[in-house]
Amino acid sequence: MKKMTRGQLAKQTGLTTAAIRFYEDEGLLPQPERSESGYRLYGDEYLTMIQFIQDTKALGYPLSRIGDTLRKLGEGPEMDVEAIRELVREQIAGIEQQERHLAEVKLHLGRLLTEYDDEAVREYMRSFRREPEEE
């Protein structure tokens, strides 16, 4: 398998080299192999891990938590498969909660476009303004 330098990995993933370095420093990514001269050599497993980081970040999880999960996933064959499934289930539950929230907000906004006329939109706008001050 061909290994990548940090710059190549950055290009593949859309991250900056500095961001990859940061993730390594924070323990989200394990230290990769090095070449004779000290260059880091990243295998394809780094693409998988970074994909996981990007997906999970999009769900709003902090890097600290992502790092925890990622380290558990990498713990090795001695790790309980059921524990992994549980991690995955948690993640899915989080996604579903977010889906419900999005649907709710979307419904609210959508009504402005479909069910209401211009006067209703003006009304909505008024709810964002201070009422006329009566002295």
Place this chain on the structure above:
Amino acid sequence: MKKMTRGQLAKQTGLTTAAIRFYEDEGLLPQPERSESGYRLYGDEYLTMIQFIQDTKALGYPLSRIGDTLRKLGEGPEMDVEAIRELVREQIAGIEQQERHLAEVKLHLGRLLTEYDDEAVREYMRSFRREPEEE
């Protein structure tokens, strides 16, 4: 209409009083009316605005952008209704993109639970580990 103090508004919205102050300082919320003694008095329109901030923040928008939108919404009756509809459409498009992304990630994770057996899960775990280094 009864007005609230900052603490009451905080309780209603789940924010801290310091966060509300911060939003005012940043221009997300307009300066509210004051009592004789200088206490801020918030009307119900602040509940609407803070709900909007919380919804929009959940979509991943930065406060700066939320502030822009919120100020436009509050600009007054002279603002073009079509411009408001356009803002709302943009917001909905953002939600839909996020929904698609969530569905994709969920599908990927879901397959681990339903379609694959323990060996497949182990395989997935292996993709998070460095391959054995051959010298």
Place this chain on the structure above:
DNA sequence: ATAAAGGTTGAAGTATACTTCAAGGTCAAG
């Protein structure tokens, strides 16, 4: 063989979103 492009390190800087501190004024209850 040299120059540009890209790699290495330690360390400091930035942006976002708040929180916490300090020092004081106000209000409602007992």
Place this chain on the structure above:
DNA sequence: CTTGACCTTGAAGTATACTTCAACCTTTAT
């Protein structure tokens, strides 16, 4: 009429997630 909860302000501090700087070494192309 004082105590405690809550309000005010300016200013500094914190957490997260990176980015940028400086100084130097390696690889690739001409």
